Amino acid sequence: MTTQSAGAAATAGGTAVTETRGTTRVSPGLTERARKAKARLTSPWASAIAVIIAVLWTIPTVGLLVTSFRPELDIRRSGWWTVFGDAFAGEPVFSMRNYETALFESSTDLISFFVNSFVITLPAVVIPITIALLAAYGFAWIDFRGRDILFVAVFALQIIPIQITLIPLLRTYVQGGINGSYWTIWLSHSIFALPLAIFLLHNFMKDIPRSLVEAARVDGAGHVKIFFQVVMPLLTPAIAAFGIFQFLWVWNDLLVALVMGSPDTFPLTVRVAEMAGSRGGDWHVLSSGAFISMVVPLIVFLSLQRYFVRGLLAGSVKG
Amino acid sequence: MTIRISARRRTLAVAASGAALALSLTACADTGDGDGGTGDGGDDAAGFEIDCAPYEEFGDLDGTTVTVYTTIVDPEGATQQASYDPFEACTGVTIEYEASREMEAQLPVRVQAGNPPDIAILPQPGLLNTLVTQYDAVLPAPPQVEANVDEGWHESWKGYGTVDGTFYAAPLGSNVKSFVWYSPAAFEEGGYEVPETWDDLLALTQQIVDDTGGEIKPWCAGVESGDATGWPATDWIEDVVLRTAGVDVYDQWYKHEIPFNDPQIVEAFDAAGEILKNPDYVNGGLGGVDSIATTPWTDAGYPILDGNCYLHRAANFYQTQWPEGTTVAEDGDVFAFYLPAETTDEKPTLVAGEFIGAFNDRPEVQAFQTYLSSADWANAKAAATPNGGWVSANYGLDPELLATDFDKASAAVLADPATVARFDGSDLMPSEVGAGTFWAGMTEWFARDLSSQEVADQIENSWP
Structure with missing residues (x-):
């Protein structure tokens, strides 16, 4: 994906420059490089390999989907791939029973867990991105003493495993009296996400040509104006990319929600984990539970995935 | 080339974005509150009546809350919660029930963080031992609980809830494994x-x-x-x-x-x-x-x-x-x-069970502990479990209340004089x-x- 988007960036950048800035002369080397990159990327071999990888990576998900529609005893007795033979033989192989169990046969309704998941996820995505944008701008475009050391220190936090922070963090929350509220989960996710977010956004920000920012300064723009009117628009794809990652991570998170949360704040993942029953005997319901909780991230990913491949600096003066 | 902005303007900008952030968060918190929650268990067995007298000595408990943390999730969780109804009706205490399959790992975390539940249903004595010896977190059982256990349970069961000579945890249910x-x-x-x-x-x-x-x-x-x-x-x-x-x-x-x-x-x-x-x-x-x-x-x-x-x-x-x-x-x-033994004279039987550990000694917690260790609870639980799969070694359990023939058979094995019950060794x-x-x-x-x-x-x- 990295090569792809870089290639796309190069091509998009090249064409954009010729279109929007007719006066700028595009170096023949760049067009040449772009054509080569395009030729390389459209090789039939590469396509074949990409298709094979895509199929291999999809098999487990397909298996889960098929399993989630099979009756309990079939799930326990045979693998999901046997349905194709059985269906051919005309046997009834599918049922909605697991989904009925997962959705309705519980003393707790799934809706409140869905709501909790959203209430947890949205701020847990917005808070770190907001803070990281401000911090990354500071690290990238404001000179101050000890900037590099501070930046390395922030990024170094990334290597601390979150498991060892759980008990001290929870103790702090209990002492602060916010235990059991959504704040503990929002703050925890923000804390865990910030080092990587700052690092990534800083690197994207550093890629913005210095001349662009300096030109804005010469025109009299302050940091706030530069941040909102020059940097932010260019960073939209980067923000979206990190936002999707953070969204998926928080939506799928079980550990933080379980440790920091309370019954009032538990998201869908916690409910799905409980579906197997006290002694794990109802594990056949898990596949349908997993699919119910996958629906939202799937929608988010599919509707936003173009940001992953869209060029970072499409439309700017890079090159 | 560098252009510095004045310190004042910088502070203003940060403060402004901070305020905006806080505003949007508050909005989110409002939509979230009041929703969620784990709901109540099944109400199918609420009709069971108990004698409320044992809980009067704890004073007026109306309106208080006791939190329970356990591994017993639905569907067994619903019958577990239903078995608390008679106590709630007697005292006006609300039992907040939280069940998680990860409870055995989460409980020590919460204890260390200073946030333990009032009562935890410990699925094995080994966990009780860890909590007592490593974290010094479990409180000794109050005298009312001890009296209930002395009356209703074989002394070996009391032994499993005892660490270093102090009795902490009353047994709750029993499993028969043989x-x-x-x-x-x-x-x-x-x-x-x-x-x-x-x-x-x-x-x-x-x-x-x-x-x-x-x-x-x-x-x-x-x-x-x-x-x-x-x-x-x-x-x-x-x-x-x-x-x-x-x-x-x-x-x-x-x-x-x-x-x-x-x-x-x-x-x-x-x-x-x-x-x-x-x-x-x-x-x-x-x-x-x-x-x-x-x-x-x-x-x-x-x-x-x-x-x-x-x-x-x-x-x-x-x-x-x-x-x-x-x-x-x-x-x-x-x-x-x-599972037969070498002779029919002796019936060694492997059993297991849960235990009730308390992390707080408020009167409502002790009253609830007393209820859980009583024969009344065992009978209420039997009545609240219409599909069976539950039995207790409490002497006061009325086998007729058990839902299925098999549960009655399990109770009969526990009550058989030839039975020599031994607790699951791997738990000990x-x-x-x-x-x-x-x-x-x-x-x-x-x-x-x-x-x-x-x-x-x-x-x-x-x-x-």
Whole structure:
């Protein structure tokens, strides 16, 4: 994906420059490089390999989907791939029973867990991105003493495993009296996400040509104006990319929600984990539970995935 | 080239974005509050009446709340919550019930963070031991609870809730593990009788093999259980130790007064292996001996329903694992008999159970603790469990209230004077062994076909 988007960036950048800035002369080397990159990327071999990888990576998900529609005893007795033979033989192989169990046969309704998941996820995505944008701008475009050391220190936090922070963090929350509220989960996710977010956004920000920012300064723009009117628009794809990652991570998170949360704040993942029953005997319901909780991230990913491949600096003066 | 902005403007900008952030967060918090929650359990058994007098001495508890943390999730969680209704009706206390399958890992975290629940239902004495010795977190049981336990439970049960001479945790429910599941119809068809002694059991096994020309393996077993894989086999070994080596050796064994690889224990491994590692006897409908390691324990008895297997040793709670629509009755699809001992005079029985640990001594917590340790609770729980799968060794439990014939049979085994109950040894051993190397060793016994001696040596070497 990295090569792809870089290639796309190069091509998009090249064409954009010729279109929007007719006066700028595009170096023949760049067009040449772009054509080569395009030729390389459209090789039939590469396509074949990409298709094979895509199929291999999809098999487990397909298996889960098929399993989630099979009756309990079939799930326990045979693998999901046997349905194709059985269906051919005309046997009834599918049922909605697991989904009925997962959705309705519980003393707790799934809706409140869905709501909790959203209430947890949205701020847990917005808070770190907001803070990281401000911090990354500071690290990238404001000179101050000890900037590099501070930046390395922030990024170094990334290597601390979150498991060892759980008990001290929870103790702090209990002492602060916010235990059991959504704040503990929002703050925890923000804390865990910030080092990587700052690092990534800083690197994207550093890629913005210095001349662009300096030109804005010469025109009299302050940091706030530069941040909102020059940097932010260019960073939209980067923000979206990190936002999707953070969204998926928080939506799928079980550990933080379980440790920091309370019954009032538990998201869908916690409910799905409980579906197997006290002694794990109802594990056949898990596949349908997993699919119910996958629906939202799937929608988010599919509707936003173009940001992953869209060029970072499409439309700017890079090159 | 650098352009500096004034310190004042910088502060303003940060403050402005901070305020905006706070505003948007507050908005989110508002939409979230008031929603969520875990709801209530089933109300199907709320009608059970108890005597409210024992809780009057705790004063006016109306409007107070007690939090309970447990591993018992739905559907069992609903009946558990329903069994609290009579207490709530008596005192006006609200019980906040929180169940998680990860409770055993989460409870020490919450204790260390200073945020323990009021009451935790501990699924094994080993966890109580850890909480008491490592975190000093559990409070000794109040005198009312101790009186209830002295009256309603055998002293051995009180012993399991005691650490270093202090009584902390009253037993809650009991599991009876020494059962063999079978199909009454298949037994009738083959003309087989329920065996009375261990030798009868082996003879029956051989007879089934002979009658079916070796095509059917009489026993089915499975020990896969996620990160606890191996535990069903530890129950097997414990049951056999109780039978071949005797109760006294069993006591010395789990207390490590004799080594884990004592010859009598290795002998018990071999006796269990006579069935479990005999390719003629296992693994009915599921594969070879090594398939025991990979078959989920929850599914291992299912071949009985297809007639591919005749015998499956599993605890009383396996009753609720059978697929929907299976009749558990003496004339139904499946039933269970007591795993026979060497003679009929003594019935060593492997049991297990939950215990109630308290982390707070507010009056409402103590009142609730008292209720949970009483015979009233046991009877309320029996009445609140319409589908069965629950039993208690409390003397005050009225067997007529139990929902199924099988639960009554379990209670009868517990109440039988010939029964010598012993608690699940792996729950009593240090957790490095009882929830670690013992499980792993049993899995390797099947999967890698290690000898009994090798496995026992390996486990002995891991003893802390």
